[in-house]
Amino acid sequence: MKLHIMNLWREILQNFRGILAELSDQNAYQRYLVAHGQAASPEAWREFQDHHWQAKSRRGRCC
Amino acid sequence: MTGRILWALIAVAAAASLGVVAQSHGEPVNSTWLVVAAVCTYLIGYRFYAGFIAAKVMALDNRATPAERLRDGHDYEPTNKWIVFGHHFAAIAGPGPLVGPTLAAQFGYLPGFLWIVIGCVLGGAIQDFVVLFCSIRRDGKSLGQMAREEIGKVGGFIALITVLLIMVILLAVIGLVVVNTLKGSPWGTFTIAATMPIAIFMGLYLRYWRPGKVLEASLIGFVFLMGAIFGGQAVNNSPSLSAWFTYSGPALAFALILYGFFASALPVWLLLAPRDYLSTFVKLGVVLLLGLGVVLLRPQLEMPPLTRFIDGTGPIFAGKIFPFCFITIACGAVSGFHALISSGTTPKLLARERHAHGVGYGSMLLESFVAVMALIAASSLQPGVYFAVNSPAGIVGATPAAAVATIGNWGFPVTTEQMSSLATSVGEQSLFNRTGGAPSLALGMARLFARTGGGQALMAFWYHFAIMFEVLFILTTLDAGTRVGRFMLQDLLGHVSPKLGQTNWMPGMLGTSAIVVAAWGYFLYNGVIDPLGGINTLWPLFGIANQLLAAVALCVGTTILIKMHGARYMWITCVPLAWLVLVCFTAGWQKIFSPLPAIGFLAQADAVAAAKQTATSATVIFNARLDAAVTGVFLILVALILIDSIRVWIGILGGSRPSTTTETPFVATQLVEEA
Numbered sequence: 057m058k059l060h061i062m063n064l065w066r067e068i069l070q071n072f073r074g075i076l077a078e079l080s081d082q083n084a085y086q087r088y089l090v091a092h093g094q095a096a097s098p099e100a101w102r103e104f105q106d107h108h109w110q111a112k113s114r115r116g117r118c119c
Numbered sequence: 120m121t122g123r124i125l126w127a128l129i130a131v132a133a134a135a136s137l138g139v140v141a142q143s144h145g146e147p148v149n150s151t152w153l154v155v156a157a158v159c160t161y162l163i164g165y166r167f168y169a170g171f172i173a174a175k176v177m178a179l180d181n182r183a184t185p186a187e188r189l190r191d192g193h194d195y196e197p198t199n200k201w202i203v204f205g206h207h208f209a210a211i212a213g214p215g216p217l218v219g220p221t222l223a224a225q226f227g228y229l230p231g232f233l234w235i236v237i238g239c240v241l242g243g244a245i246q247d248f249v250v251l252f253c254s255i256r257r258d259g260k261s262l263g264q265m266a267r268e269e270i271g272k273v274g275g276f277i278a279l280i281t282v283l284l285i286m287v288i289l290l291a292v293i294g295l296v297v298v299n300t301l302k303g304s305p306w307g308t309f310t311i312a313a314t315m316p317i318a319i320f321m322g323l324y325l326r327y328w329r330p331g332k333v334l335e336a337s338l339i340g341f342v343f344l345m346g347a348i349f350g351g352q353a354v355n356n357s358p359s360l361s362a363w364f365t366y367s368g369p370a371l372a373f374a375l376i377l378y379g380f381f382a383s384a385l386p387v388w389l390l391l392a393p394r395d396y397l398s399t400f401v402k403l404g405v406v407l408l409l410g411l412g413v414v415l416l417r418p419q420l421e422m423p424p425l426t427r428f429i430d431g432t433g434p435i436f437a438g439k440i441f442p443f444c445f446i447t448i449a450c451g452a453v454s455g456f457h458a459l460i461s462s463g464t465t466p467k468l469l470a471r472e473r474h475a476h477g478v479g480y481g482s483m484l485l486e487s488f489v490a491v492m493a494l495i496a497a498s499s500l501q502p503g504v505y506f507a508v509n510s511p512a513g514i515v516g517a518t519p520a521a522a523v524a525t526i527g528n529w530g531f532p533v534t535t536e537q538m539s540s541l542a543t544s545v546g547e548q549s550l551f552n553r554t555g556g557a558p559s560l561a562l563g564m565a566r567l568f569a570r571t572g573g574g575q576a577l578m579a580f581w582y583h584f585a586i587m588f589e590v591l592f593i594l595t596t597l598d599a600g601t602r603v604g605r606f607m608l609q610d611l612l613g614h615v616s617p618k619l620g621q622t623n624w625m626p627g628m629l630g631t632s633a634i635v636v637a638a639w640g641y642f643l644y645n646g647v648i649d650p651l652g653g654i655n656t657l658w659p660l661f662g663i664a665n666q667l668l669a670a671v672a673l674c675v676g677t678t679i680l681i682k683m684h685g686a687r688y689m690w691i692t693c694v695p696l697a698w699l700v701l702v703c704f705t706a707g708w709q710k711i712f713s714p715l716p717a718i719g720f721l722a723q724a725d726a727v728a729a730a731k732q733t734a735t736s737a738t739v740i741f742n743a744r745l746d747a748a749v750t751g752v753f754l755i756l757v758a759l760i761l762i763d764s765i766r767v768w769i770g771i772l773g774g775s776r777p778s779t780t781t782e783t784p785f786v787a788t789q790l791v792e793e794a
Contacts, residue, residue: 071199071201071202071205074202074205075202075206078198078205078206079205079209079399079400079403080333080334080337080396081333081396082331082334083202084196085331087192088192088193090192091192092192096331097330098327098330101325101331105325105392106388107193108193109387109392111194113387113602113603114602115459115463115464115603118212118213118215118456118457118460118596119214119215119289119454119456119661119665
């Protein structure tokens with residue numbers, strides 16, 4: 057029972073961290089690096105940021 | 120067996136709680152009943168109604184989703200369902216579910232509560248779920264693309280124009296909420312002004328000093344934000360400094376218009392991106408805090424279940440419960456804008472089709488719950504205070520004495536001393552006539568937060584924390600919306616001249632930014648100088664527009680369901696569609712043609728024309744007629760889509776039109792199921 061609860065908490069924490077990573081574009085950045093065969097660097101981040109936000113800023117916003 | 124007993128208990132709890140909420144007369148009701156009734160109804164809707172649609176109608180299966188088939192490492196990426204849920208919820212949650220229910224509380228808490236819960240379970244969540252499903256089966260296509268392919272080119276074009284027009288009204292109305300919140304408030308104005316250099320600092324930090332460290336930059340930004348709230352207190356306490364940050368409504372409107380232009384024209388990484396990160400985290404944190412506050416503290420609802428204003432004579436906005444309660448609640452129950460997120464963005468992340476159930480339907484339930492929290496926070500205020508804050512001077516009188524006398528005559532006692540003491544406790548000079556919903560919601564939230572920590576000593580801090588949260592949230596929608604509007608306009612103008620469609624051509628970019636800002640700025644300015652406070656005019660216009668967009672989304676959903684199953688399941692989307700059409704067209708008709716000047720735009724113009732002319736009479740007359748024309752255009756556009764859709768439905772059901780679907784062929788998933 058105790059193990060089950062600990063696993064549950066671990067899972068919740070992982071999902072929470074995952075949501076934070078998704079909302080902060082950390083996951084998107086990692087995907088970008090993998091897709092372009094690049095290593096993390098200031099230049100790679102700036103390229104990613106321009107590319108990512110060019111698309112993101114075109115999407116409708118909710119009210 | 121255990122499961123059945125559990126669901127029976129949930130159903131009994133929902134029915135019993137709804138009974139208590141509906142049957143209470145005279146005595147204050149504890150908000151716990153609303154929370155239990157809402158949560159149990161959501162659970163039943165999710166498990167049985169949405170479960171039925173997922174299994175029988177959509178037949179969600181193990182096919183590969185667009186995220187898997189078209190995986191590109193950018194937009195298309197199979198993602199954990201909880202992460203997609205968080206992402207989707209953060210994208211759909213805007214200021215609407217906070218402001219709408221607060222305004223609708225003028226009818227009492229009951230009508231708004233029932234519509235938020237029932238409208239969401241049977242309408243709003245269904246719309247989000249069905250559109251998400253349709254988009255998943257069509258490679259993540261947008262609502263406009265689906266309208267064009269499933270209904271016709273006319274429908275697709277009208278959908279694009281409708282979205283652009285709605286965007287203009289949306290930006291004007293949320294801008295008005297900001298102006299009404301900050302006018303005459305040096306503390307609030309300083310705090311919000313400080314968010315701009317904070318966002319620019321974060322932008323530079325992320326771009327040059329610590330590239331990619333978004334969480335780190337957001338944390339630093341949040342610490343600065345807290346500092347800005349305390350700085351605002353110092354500004355408020357200093358007579359010389361407070362003069363620098365005390366502005367009238369028109370001055371703030373111009374500042375906002377200028378801000379919107381620069382936010383649209385500046386590089387996205389400098390202002391828009393960092394503000395978006397900060398706003399998202401603050402939004403999720405505050406929503407969580409508000410939910411915890413309501414659940415743990417269980418405040419009493421001071422507002423009666425129904426007020427005398429159900430007869431249509433409300434001071435915050437005029438009009439009877441039907442149709443104006445539904446128009447005012449808007450996003451808390453049904454939001455057409457969600458269809459833009461459910462199509463295009465989220466479908467490209469879903470790893471499994473069946474995750475659409477939780478993400479599409481479940482996220483809207485959570486948004487509806489946020490609306491219930493906002494309604495509770497507003498209804499926990501003493502009604503006299505609520506009406507004193509939210510009523511415009513044109514209705515209750517320009518002086519505190521006149522306002523308390525008018526509100527007292529309505530049966531909601533409040534005193535000038537009480538309002539003065541409340542204003543002092545939150546660091547404001549006055550809380551009278553602060554229309555727009557944000558200040559009263561901030562008061563309700565501050566009372567809740569103050570009870571969890573700090574007590575009355577921190578009331579002013581929590582009030583301005585809530586104001587900062589609401590305004591930051593709204594400005595994020597405002598600057599992003601202006602930019603989106605600019606891109607949409609450039610797309611349209613690109614058909615006239617390809618050069619105008621180029622988003623990197625500076626003159627085109629500046630010109631279209633200026634047009635979009637001027638369009639919403641015009642409505643904003645006229646809302647600010649409106650003697651009835653502006654919200655009375657603009658919020659119903661926005662509500663009608665938003666619900667009409669939902670009607671467009673439901674037209675697309677119905678067309679696809681008919682192509683899949685014939686007439687068998689079309690009621691799922693047709694019932695909410697019929698209701699929205701009835702509500703929107705009734706509201707639209709009344710806003711144009713009602714003989715009562717408080718409701719009908721044309722009657723208002725005639726009344727002003729007949730009265731003694733002042734310097735602003737001509738402007739008020741012109742604006743009332745313009746608002747009537749805008750409402751008419753919305754109704755005509757959506758009527759055209761509806762007629763076009765019905766023509767397609769009759770053709771398919773009668774056999775004269777092939778029921779060809781644009782659904783992507785089945786391909787089995789290769790993804791391994793997550794634990």
